[in-house]
Amino acid sequence: MRYLPLTEADRAQMLALTGAKSIDDLFVDVPKGALLKDLVDLPKAQGEIEVHRHLQRLAEKNTPAGRTAFFLGAGAYRHHVPASVDHLIQRSEFLTAYTPYQPEIAQGTLQALYEFQSQVAQLLNVEVANASMYDGSTACAEAAMMAARVTKRKKIVFSGGVHPHYVDTARTACEALGLEIIALPAAVDDEAAVIKALGADVAAVIVQSPNVFGTVTDLTQIGEAARGAGALMVATFTECLAFGLIEPGGAYGADIVCGEGQSIGNALNFGGPYVGLFGVKEKLVRQMPGRVAGETLDADGKRGFVLTLSTREQHIRREKATSNICTNSGLCQLAWTIHMTLLGQKGLTQLAQLNHEKAIALADALGAVKGVKVLTTRFFNELAIELPAPAQGVVDALAEKGVIGGVAMSRLNPRAGMDNVLITCATEMNTDDDIAAYVKALKAVLK
Amino acid sequence: MSFETTSGNRGLLQAEPLIFETGSAETTGVDLPAPKGESKLGALARKAPLDLPGLSEPETMRHFVRLSQKNYAIDLGLFPLGSCTMKHNPRLNERAARFEGFADLHPLQPASTIQGALALMDELAHWLCTLTGMPAVALSPKAGAHGEFAGMLAIKAALEAKGEGHRKRVLVPSSAHGTNPATAAAAGFTVDEIPARDDGRVHLDDVKAKLGPDVAAIMITNPNTCGLFEPEIKNIADAIHAAGAYFYCDGANYNAIVGKVRPGDLGVDAMHINLHKTFSTPHGGGGPGAGPTVLSEALAPFAPVPHIVLRGDQRELVEHAEGTQAFGRMCAFHGQMGMFTRALTYMLSHGSDGLRQVAEDAVLNANYLLARLKPHFSAPFGASPCMHEVLLDDSSIKPKGVETIDMAKALLDEGYHPFTTYFPLVVHGAMLIEPTETEPKRELDRFADVMIALAERVNAGDVQFFKMAPTLTPMRRLDDTRAARQPKLRWRRGDNQAPAQAAE
Numbered sequence: 001m002r003y004l005p006l007t008e009a010d011r012a013q014m015l016a017l018t019g020a021k022s023i024d025d026l027f028v029d030v031p032k033g034a035l036l037k038d039l040v041d042l043p044k045a046q047g048e049i050e051v052h053r054h055l056q057r058l059a060e061k062n063t064p065a066g067r068t069a070f071f072l073g074a075g076a077y078r079h080h081v082p083a084s085v086d087h088l089i090q091r092s093e094f095l096t097a098y099t100p101y102q103p104e105i106a107q108g109t110l111q112a113l114y115e116f117q118s119q120v121a122q123l124l125n126v127e128v129a130n131a132s133m134y135d136g137s138t139a140c141a142e143a144a145m146m147a148a149r150v151t152k153r154k155k156i157v158f159s160g161g162v163h164p165h166y167v168d169t170a171r172t173a174c175e176a177l178g179l180e181i182i183a184l185p186a187a188v189d190d191e192a193a194v195i196k197a198l199g200a201d202v203a204a205v206i207v208q209s210p211n212v213f214g215t216v217t218d219l220t221q222i223g224e225a226a227r228g229a230g231a232l233m234v235a236t237f238t239e240c241l242a243f244g245l246i247e248p249g250g251a252y253g254a255d256i257v258c259g260e261g262q263s264i265g266n267a268l269n270f271g272g273p274y275v276g277l278f279g280v281k282e283k284l285v286r287q288m289p290g291r292v293a294g295e296t297l298d299a300d301g302k303r304g305f306v307l308t309l310s311t312r313e314q315h316i317r318r319e320k321a322t323s324n325i326c327t328n329s330g331l332c333q334l335a336w337t338i339h340m341t342l343l344g345q346k347g348l349t350q351l352a353q354l355n356h357e358k359a360i361a362l363a364d365a366l367g368a369v370k371g372v373k374v375l376t377t378r379f380f381n382e383l384a385i386e387l388p389a390p391a392q393g394v395v396d397a398l399a400e401k402g403v404i405g406g407v408a409m410s411r412l413n414p415r416a417g418m419d420n421v422l423i424t425c426a427t428e429m430n431t432d433d434d435i436a437a438y439v440k441a442l443k444a445v446l447k
Numbered sequence: 448m449s450f451e452t453t454s455g456n457r458g459l460l461q462a463e464p465l466i467f468e469t470g471s472a473e474t475t476g477v478d479l480p481a482p483k484g485e486s487k488l489g490a491l492a493r494k495a496p497l498d499l500p501g502l503s504e505p506e507t508m509r510h511f512v513r514l515s516q517k518n519y520a521i522d523l524g525l526f527p528l529g530s531c532t533m534k535h536n537p538r539l540n541e542r543a544a545r546f547e548g549f550a551d552l553h554p555l556q557p558a559s560t561i562q563g564a565l566a567l568m569d570e571l572a573h574w575l576c577t578l579t580g581m582p583a584v585a586l587s588p589k590a591g592a593h594g595e596f597a598g599m600l601a602i603k604a605a606l607e608a609k610g611e612g613h614r615k616r617v618l619v620p621s622s623a624h625g626t627n628p629a630t631a632a633a634a635g636f637t638v639d640e641i642p643a644r645d646d647g648r649v650h651l652d653d654v655k656a657k658l659g660p661d662v663a664a665i666m667i668t669n670p671n672t673c674g675l676f677e678p679e680i681k682n683i684a685d686a687i688h689a690a691g692a693y694f695y696c697d698g699a700n701y702n703a704i705v706g707k708v709r710p711g712d713l714g715v716d717a718m719h720i721n722l723h724k725t726f727s728t729p730h731g732g733g734g735p736g737a738g739p740t741v742l743s744e745a746l747a748p749f750a751p752v753p754h755i756v757l758r759g760d761q762r763e764l765v766e767h768a769e770g771t772q773a774f775g776r777m778c779a780f781h782g783q784m785g786m787f788t789r790a791l792t793y794m795l796s797h798g799s800d801g802l803r804q805v806a807e808d809a810v811l812n813a814n815y816l817l818a819r820l821k822p823h824f825s826a827p828f829g830a831s832p833c834m835h836e837v838l839l840d841d842s843s844i845k846p847k848g849v850e851t852i853d854m855a856k857a858l859l860d861e862g863y864h865p866f867t868t869y870f871p872l873v874v875h876g877a878m879l880i881e882p883t884e885t886e887p888k889r890e891l892d893r894f895a896d897v898m899i900a901l902a903e904r905v906n907a908g909d910v911q912f913f914k915m916a917p918t919l920t921p922m923r924r925l926d927d928t929r930a931a932r933q934p935k936l937r938w939r940r941g942d943n944q945a946p947a948q949a950a951e
Contacts, residue, residue, distance in 0.1 A: 045798035059548025061563025092522035137779035172775030271554030271780025273735030331731030342476035344501015
C-alpha cells in the first residue's frame, strides 16, 4: 500500500525487538472476542487510478454552480478566489502543520493568525478578533452563550432577519445550557423589533445586517436600547464582503460581531469547511471562545507570536472553559487572510461595489417580470422577491432550465408563512447574460 | 559562530514584516472590472475606516511563502505529537476535494443537482458505520469537540425521551482530553471525575463506586490518553448500561484500532471520529477538522438534522427537526463536505485490508520506539505493550535538572517537532509520542538515536544545553507570560510599528 512505508522485513525485525511473537500480541488488552479475525466487509485497497475514477464519477453526478446561471446565497456565496490563494494554502508547511503549540517552529502559522485577527478587527470595526471559529452559524451560537456568561442572564432574542439555520444552531447549543431562545417572526425589514423584546432577563439581542432577506439596517438604536437594558448586542452576518461597502456591526457599538467568512478565500464546498469570524469589545476578551494569537518577544528580544490567553480554553480550564472548541478553521482562515491581502482596501471596496451593482441589475430585471415584487429595499448583494406561486416549485422548475435562482424561504423556515418568497443573490461572477437567462426562464416558469 | 546580518535574513530564512508594515490601502493584487459607482445604500454606506493593506500578487506570494518556511510540517519530518495522529496527508485527497463537482457546489442547491454529493456522504457513512460496527452516524459535526457535543446531546435527548432528564452527572476519568469535561459542561451536565490509578487505566470498581440514578453517561477515551487499550472496557460498558446510563467513547485515538476492533462490539453508544486524525485530512495549522459521530441503536433516532433519505432512486435532505426525534442542528449546513471527500478518498485507497494494516503498523511503530527508548527513559506503563502512542515521563531526567519542556525544546534544534508535553495530566512531566504508521523504520531509528543521545547528554550533566534550547530555530523560546499579561492581539495604526523592543 503506497502510504505505508514498512516492509515485511521491517515488520519482522521490529516485532522481534518488542518481544512480541505476533502483531496481535501487541493488542493484548483487547477483550477476547473483540479482536476481529477477518477483515471488515468493505472493498479492498485500490490504486490512485481507480480511486480517482470513483470520486470523479460521484462529482459528475452533481451540477456545479458554474455550469448554471447561478443566483444562490443565503449563507454561502459564489465568489472568485484568485489562483494564488489555493496554491499557497497547499504548501506543505501550511497544509501539514499542526496547531502552533511549539511557537519556535510555527511562526508562519502564528504570524498569519495575527494578521488574520488584525484584518478581521479592521473589517468588522471591533477591538479584538479571535483566530476563527468553525463557521458563521457556530460562531453565532458561541456568541449567544458568551452573552449569557457575561450578563448572567438566560434569554437570547433573535430578530426575524437572522438566518433560520443560525437560529436553529444556537437553539440546539443554548437550550442544552438551560438558556431560552426567543426567535421573533420572520420579517424582511424589522431588525428593530428586538427592542420590544428587551427586559431585565435578556442577555442579548442578536440581529443580522445584511439579514437573510438581504436587508441592510442601521443598528444604532438597537445597540443603544440593548445597552440601556443591560443586554449585549450581537451583530451577525453571512456575507462578510458586505463590509467593504456597508457599515459593520462594530461601528454601531455591537458587543460581539460574528458570522461567516467563506466569501473571502473559500469555495462553496457544499457547505464546509468554512471560517467563522468572531470579534468582541476589548473588555470582553477573557470571555471570548476560541484560540487567539498574540505578540511577544523571544529570548533574544525579537518580536514573535504565540497562542495566548489560553486560561480560557478547555485544555487548561476543562469543564470551566469558555467553550469546548479546540480545532479552529486553520487553512480556511489562512485562505481568507491571503485573499484579503491580495484585495487590500482598494480591491475589497471595488469587489463589494461590483457585487452591489450586480444585485441592483438583478433587482431591476426581476422586478420587471410580471407578478414579481422585490421586497428588499436596502440591499447589498442579496434580496428577497415575492412570486405569484410557491417559491420551492419555481426553484425546482428553474433548475430544469439551467438556472439556480435562489432558495425558497420555506426551505429555510417552513413555518415562516412566506411560501412565495425567494431569496436571491448576485455576485461579481454573474454576467448580464446570466441575468437575461434568469429573467427568460422565470417568465417561462411563471406563465 | 552566531552573528547578526544586515538584512535580518539568515541564509534561506527571510525576515518578514507584517502585511500592515509593507502593504498599503492603495495597492491591490487583483484586477477587477471598473464599477459604475451606483449605490442604493445612502446613509448605510461604510464610514468606519477600513485601512486594510494590499499587496501585489508577487509580494503576496513572497510574504506567505516566507512565512511558510518558518513552520515545521509532516512533509518535513516525523511529527510525533501524541494524541494528534500526524500522519501523511495524501495529495489525491486534495485533488478529489477540488473537483468542480464538489468544490463548486452550494449547500442549498435543489436536490436534483446534488445527487453525487449526497451519494458520497452516504458512502462515507457506510464506511464509518461498517468500520465501527455502529448503525448510524451524524456527519455534520465540524471537529472532534463538536462531535463530542453531538454525542452528548444525543444522550441527553435519549434520556429526556425516557423521562430521565434528571440524570445530570457525567463521569470523566482524570486522564481525559480537556474537551471531554468542557463538552459535558456545555451540554448542561455536571462533571464527576474518576481519579487516576497508578496503572493508567480506568477500573471497573472505580466506575461502579460512582454509579447512581443521577448518572447520565461516562466519557472514556479508548485507547486512552496514556496510550493503553482499556482492558475492562466491555465490563465498564455493561455496568454503565445496567445503571441506565450511556457510554460516550472519545475516538481521538481510533487510529490504533481501525479495522482491528469495532467500538460497537465494546458497548459504545456514541463516538466521534476525527477525520483529520485517523482518516488523514490535513491538520492545516489548526483546522479545519471534521468530527462525524457514530451512534448506537438507542441513540440513532436522535441524530441531528440534516438527515439523508432515499425516495425512489433519489436522495433528499431532511433539514428540519420538526416531525422527527432529532435533537436539533449542529451547524448551518451539512458538515465538512471538503473533509468527507478527502476521508472517503483515503478509505477507498486503503480498503479494508489497508486500514487494518494502518492500525497494526501504527501500533508496531509505537512499540518499536517504546522498546528502543525504554532503557534510556522512564516509561511509566512500559512493562506491557502500548497501542499507537508511547508514554514517557521526565522522572529519570528531572533530578538532573532537565524537564519535559527542555527535552522538547532540544528536539527543536534537532529538527523535530516534539512529542506532546505534559499530557495526559495524570502522569507528571508526560512526554507522549505518536509516530503513526506512515513513518519508515529508518526515520524511527533516527528519532530514537536522537532521543537517546539527548538522554546521554542529560546524564553527562549538560543542563545548560537544554535550558538554552532552542538556538537554531527561527525564534528562540518565546515569552508566554508577557503575551498573556500585556495582550497585544492585533496590529493597530499608531502602535509602535517597528518590531517591539525588549524591555530593558
